[in-house]
Every structure is written in C-alpha cells, then in structure tokens.
Amino acid sequence: MSKRSLAGIAGIVAIATLISKVFGLVRQQALAAAFAIGPVADAYNLSYVIPGFLLVLLGGINGPFHSAIVSVVAKRKKEEIAPLVETITTLVGLALIGVTLGIIVFADPLIGLLGQGFSETPTGLESRAIAVVQLQIMAPMALFAGLIGIGFGTLNAADQYWLPSISPLFSSVTVIIGLGILALILGRDLMTPEYAMLGGIVLALGTLAGAFLQWIVQVPALWKSGLGRLRLRFNVSDPGVRDVLKVLGPATFSSGMMQINVYTDLYFAAYIPGTLAALGFANLLVQTPLGIISNIILVPFLPIFSRLADPQHWPELKLRIRQSLMLVALTMLPLSALIVTLALPIVKVIYERGAFGEDAAVIVTSVLMAYGLGMFVYLGRDVMVRVFYALGDGETPFRISIVSIFLNAVLDYFLIQLLGPPGLVLATVGVNVVSLFAMVVLLDRKLNGLPWLSWSRPIVLLTLASGLAGVACWLSRWGLEAWVGSQNFWANLVQLCGASAVGLGVFALLTVALQIPEASLLVARVRQRLGR
Incomplete structure (x- = not known):
C-alpha cells in the first residue's frame, strides 16, 4: 500500500488540480473575451485537436501512458525503476519525434480532413488557414506529451502527486501571458480580421511553451528521486519494459479510438459556424469539475487497483471499485443537476464580456446542458477502464472503443439534424452509456461476479436525489431572477450562488x-479536517 493514506493523496491531488483548473478557466475567459466564437477561436479549437489529444492521451494523468507506467512501476523495487523508465522514454521519444515531423509536413491535409466543413464559407476558409499554421507550431507537443506522461506516471508510482496535478497550469499561464501582451500592444484591434492570424500564432506559441514547461519541471524531480535521467537506453529485454508495452499498446489504441469520436464530432461541427468554439467553451466548464474529481478518485485508486490485481485480493478489489463508483455518483450526479439547471447564468458569469455577447451565450448554454447530462457515465466509464488496465487488460477497452466509433458516427448523423450542436454532445453521452454498461458486464465475468445489483440501488437513489435537488435549484433560480433580474454580472452571480446553495443543500x-456508507465516510473526513 502507499505510504500516504487515500484521503491524504486525494487532498493533495484536489488542491493541486483545483489550482490548475482555475488557471484553465481564466485562460478560457481570456480566449472568450478576445475572440468569442469567431474564426480565431474556431481555428484554435480545430488545430488543438491533435496536439491536445496527444497531451491528454500520452501526457495526461489517468491517460494510458500514465496508467501503464503506474500499473507496472508500482509493483517493482525502486532500484529497478530508473533503467525501466529510461528505456521506455528512449523508445517512446524516438517514435514521437517521427510523429512530430509528420504533423508538421502534413498539417494542411490534416486540417482539411478534420475541418472539411470549413471550406463551405469564407469565414471557414479563414479559420482553416489559421489552423494550419497553429498546428505546425504546436506539433512538438507530440514529443513533450509522451515525456510528460512517462514522468508523471513514474512520480505517482513513487508516491509523488503534487507536481503532476498542478503542472497543467503552465499551459494556461503561458497562453494568458501571450494574450495579455498582445492585448497591450493591439488594444481593441486584437479582435479585427487583419490581426486574426497574429492572434492565432500567439495562442499556438503559448500552448507549446506551456507543454514544454510541463515536461521540464518534472526532470529535476525524477533525477532527485533516482527514478531516471535524460539518457538513451535500449534495455528492451527487461521484463518490465514488456509489461509496460503490454498495457501501453492496447490502452493507447483504445484511447486513440475514442478520439476518433471527437474527430467525427468535429467533422459535423465544422459545417455550423461557431460550433467548434461553443463546444470548446462548454467543454471547459464541464472538464473543470470533472478533472478535479477524476484526479481525486482515479489517481489514488489506480495504484490500489494495481496492487489488488491478484485473484486472492479480488474481494478487496471489488470493494474498492464500489467505493470509487459511489464517489463518482456522490459528486457527479448533483453537479449534473446544477449544471443543467444553471447553465445560462454559469455561461454569463464566466464568459459574457468583451466580444462574447448574448448570442454566443445562448449557443454555449445549450451545449453545456448536454454536457452536464453525461458527467456520471463519463467518469464512471473511466473508472472501469482503469480497473481493466490494473488487471493488465488493455484489449477489452480497445474492443469496446472500436464499437463506439461506429455508434458515435450514427448518433452524430441523426442527432445533429434533430438538435443542432447539442446533438453532438448527446451522441457522446449515449456512447459512454453503452461503453459503461459493456465494461460492467465484461468485468463481472472477469472477476467471477460483481454485486452490481446491490451497487445500482444507491446509484439510482442518488440519481433521484439529484433530480429533486435540480428541481429545487431551478425553482430557486426562477425566484431569484424575478427578484434581482438577469441583465448584469452581479444579478447572474446572485442567481448562481443562491440556487446552487439550495440545490446542494x-x-x-x-x-x-x-445512509450511504461512502457519504457518511466522506462527511466524517470533512469534519475531521475542519476540526484540525
């Protein structure tokens, strides 16, 4: 077991992730104020798809690189870790240099493939030109992403959590600084068409600089801990290398297959101007709480899952799976209720300033409500995926992902015609529901039975409780709107705070x-910490 308690790890991760997410939110506010849902924002959301995907896939906490490293390194002696990490870093680094060069060379056709709908309008053509340049600038993020994921997985396995959880703020800080300098130089001209390309370049350079900082800050921590240095090593005969690759390959392809769903969404979204930017702004508002709760739950639980992978420990493993799912339900279900009922004041308070006006707020609100509906199944699916990784099985999530691709394409085609931009999000929610159900069924067989019926009862009850909380929240918002109105920042903030307090209460x-055990345990821990 880890030297730190589960609650201690969760506390460290929660504080660090919260700080990081706050900076991410400020970055999105700066983007919204500068570019709203215009061509620069559309271009950035399109060009960031590939480097952003690689940063999450390879470098993200709870991504396949992170999960594969933790699942193997957590079981090995400390003196065996450095050679293993150096070999994996060498192999992955060489491969990702090739990926970086490929992105630079093929940036134009890649953007053309992702944003085919851009060619339908003059604004779209402008966005495409900006996106190509941005993608070429951000291409080295492919290399940095792999190095980040390996390093952070190693640090987590060695019981170090603060640096991996807080480091994403560097990407936000560098973008904010870049936009701030540009705004000081150009002033209101920042939003004019003739400076669109310059704004796009600054966004890309800031994002690349942030990824570089995320990688470079971990190097001294790895050296100091004796967990590996920057040296070439080709010790491919190490059994640990094979163990990592056994999980890493299928897990990466599985996550990659899931990303095809994102590409499918972008293909349809590009035909409706402003949709790409709306998806990006709404997604950030959902990913902020999702990222915090995800890191609190998955980061401390993944090493535990890995240490309980032996069949003799399966009874405790099942208990830990239940605990993680109950924590997901206790956090995500009420947040979903609040986001769905308070989507408009949330968007107005966070984004409505500068170039971001009422029309943009309406579009982003509709997308945000759709995102809010799927928060529980999104994070629940991630928990189940990590259980499979801990068991050394990356193939099952991969197979489910393949089926999900076709299902997502079908749902995208029909739902965007019926519902517009929110239909793309609801298609993803539907895919996550099917994936979560399939993983529960397959894990039930793999672990010789799961008490899923007893697990489902409290989840259903929490869903009903969240629904009632949502109704209370909506009624409170309606009353507050009648009292203070909704025409300015402070009125919307009063609505948001007051109705949220009622709903959560x-x-x-x-x-x-x-009387759910996990809820009582959570309350007891909070009281204990407040009493200190």
Whole structure:
C-alpha cells in the first residue's frame, strides 16, 4: 500500500488540480473575451485537436501512458525503476519525434480532413488557414506529451502527486501571458480580421511553451528521486519494459479510438459556424469539475487497483471499485443537476464580456446542458477502464472503443439534424452509456461476479436525489431572477450562488437520509479536517 493514506493523496491531488483548473478557466475567459466564437477561436479549437489529444492521451494523468507506467512501476523495487523508465522514454521519444515531423509536413491535409466543413464559407476558409499554421507550431507537443506522461506516471508510482496535478497550469499561464501582451500592444484591434492570424500564432506559441514547461519541471524531480535521467537506453529485454508495452499498446489504441469520436464530432461541427468554439467553451466548464474529481478518485485508486490485481485480493478489489463508483455518483450526479439547471447564468458569469455577447451565450448554454447530462457515465466509464488496465487488460477497452466509433458516427448523423450542436454532445453521452454498461458486464465475468445489483440501488437513489435537488435549484433560480433580474454580472452571480446553495443543500439532506456508507465516510473526513 502507499505510504500516504487515500484521503491524504486525494487532498493533495484536489488542491493541486483545483489550482490548475482555475488557471484553465481564466485562460478560457481570456480566449472568450478576445475572440468569442469567431474564426480565431474556431481555428484554435480545430488545430488543438491533435496536439491536445496527444497531451491528454500520452501526457495526461489517468491517460494510458500514465496508467501503464503506474500499473507496472508500482509493483517493482525502486532500484529497478530508473533503467525501466529510461528505456521506455528512449523508445517512446524516438517514435514521437517521427510523429512530430509528420504533423508538421502534413498539417494542411490534416486540417482539411478534420475541418472539411470549413471550406463551405469564407469565414471557414479563414479559420482553416489559421489552423494550419497553429498546428505546425504546436506539433512538438507530440514529443513533450509522451515525456510528460512517462514522468508523471513514474512520480505517482513513487508516491509523488503534487507536481503532476498542478503542472497543467503552465499551459494556461503561458497562453494568458501571450494574450495579455498582445492585448497591450493591439488594444481593441486584437479582435479585427487583419490581426486574426497574429492572434492565432500567439495562442499556438503559448500552448507549446506551456507543454514544454510541463515536461521540464518534472526532470529535476525524477533525477532527485533516482527514478531516471535524460539518457538513451535500449534495455528492451527487461521484463518490465514488456509489461509496460503490454498495457501501453492496447490502452493507447483504445484511447486513440475514442478520439476518433471527437474527430467525427468535429467533422459535423465544422459545417455550423461557431460550433467548434461553443463546444470548446462548454467543454471547459464541464472538464473543470470533472478533472478535479477524476484526479481525486482515479489517481489514488489506480495504484490500489494495481496492487489488488491478484485473484486472492479480488474481494478487496471489488470493494474498492464500489467505493470509487459511489464517489463518482456522490459528486457527479448533483453537479449534473446544477449544471443543467444553471447553465445560462454559469455561461454569463464566466464568459459574457468583451466580444462574447448574448448570442454566443445562448449557443454555449445549450451545449453545456448536454454536457452536464453525461458527467456520471463519463467518469464512471473511466473508472472501469482503469480497473481493466490494473488487471493488465488493455484489449477489452480497445474492443469496446472500436464499437463506439461506429455508434458515435450514427448518433452524430441523426442527432445533429434533430438538435443542432447539442446533438453532438448527446451522441457522446449515449456512447459512454453503452461503453459503461459493456465494461460492467465484461468485468463481472472477469472477476467471477460483481454485486452490481446491490451497487445500482444507491446509484439510482442518488440519481433521484439529484433530480429533486435540480428541481429545487431551478425553482430557486426562477425566484431569484424575478427578484434581482438577469441583465448584469452581479444579478447572474446572485442567481448562481443562491440556487446552487439550495440545490446542494437539498442533495446533502437527501444523501444523509439515504445512509450511504461512502457519504457518511466522506462527511466524517470533512469534519475531521475542519476540526484540525
């Protein structure tokens, strides 16, 4: 077991991730104020798809690189870790240099493939030209992403959590600084068409600089801990290398297959101007709480899952799976209720300033409501994926991902015609529901039975409690809007704070009445910390 308690790890990760997410939110506010949902924002959201995907896939906490490294390194002696990490870093680094060069050379056709709908309008053609340049600038993020994922997985396995959780703020800080300098130089001219390309270049350079900083700050920590240095090593005969690759290959392809769903969404979104930017702004508002809760749950639980992978420990493993799913339900379900009912004041408070006006707020609100509906299944699916990784099985999530690609394409085609931009998000929610159900069924067989019926009862009750909390939240918002209005920042902030407090209070009372063990444990830990 880890030297730190589960609660201690979760606390470290929560604080660091919260700080990082706050900076990410400020970055999106700066983007919204500068470019709203115009061609520069559309271009950036399109060009960032590939480097952003690689940063999440390869360098992200809970991504396949991170998961594969943790699942293997957590079981090995410290003196065996450095040669293993150096070999994996060498092999992955050489491969990703080739990927970087390929992105630079083929940036134009890649953007053309992702944003085919851009060619339908003059604004779209402008966005495409900007996106090509941005993608070429951000191409080296492919290399940095792999190095980040390996390093952070190693640090987590060695019981170091602060640096991996807080480091994403560097990407936000560098973008904010770049936009701030540009705004000081250009002033209001920043939003004019003739400076669109310059704005796009600054965004790309800031993003690349942030990825570089994420990697470079981990190097001294790895050296100091004796977990590997910057040296070439080709010790491919090490059994640990084979163990990592056994999980890494299928897990990377699995996550890559899931990203094809994102490409499918972008293909349809590019035909509706402003949709790409709206998806990006709404997604950030959902990913902020998702990222915090995901890191709190998955980061401390993944090493535990890995240490309980032996069949003799499966009874405890099942208990830990239940705990993680209950924590997901306790956090995500009430947040979903609040986001769906308070989507408009949330968008207005966060984004409505500068170039971001009422029309943009309406579009982003509709997309945000759709995202809010799927928060539980999104994170629940991630928990189940990590259980499979801990068991050394990357093939099952990969196979499910392949089926998901076709299902997502079909749902995208029909739902965007019926519902517009929110239909793309609801298609993803549907895919996650099917994936979560399939993983529960297959894990039930793999672990010789799961008490999923007893697990489902508290989740259903928490869903009903969240629904009631959502109703209370909506009624409170309606009353506050009648009292203070909704025409300015402070009125929307009063709505948001007041209605949220009512909704969360109702959910808390109902949860206590349901007497769910994990809820009682969570309350006890909070009281203990407040009492210190």
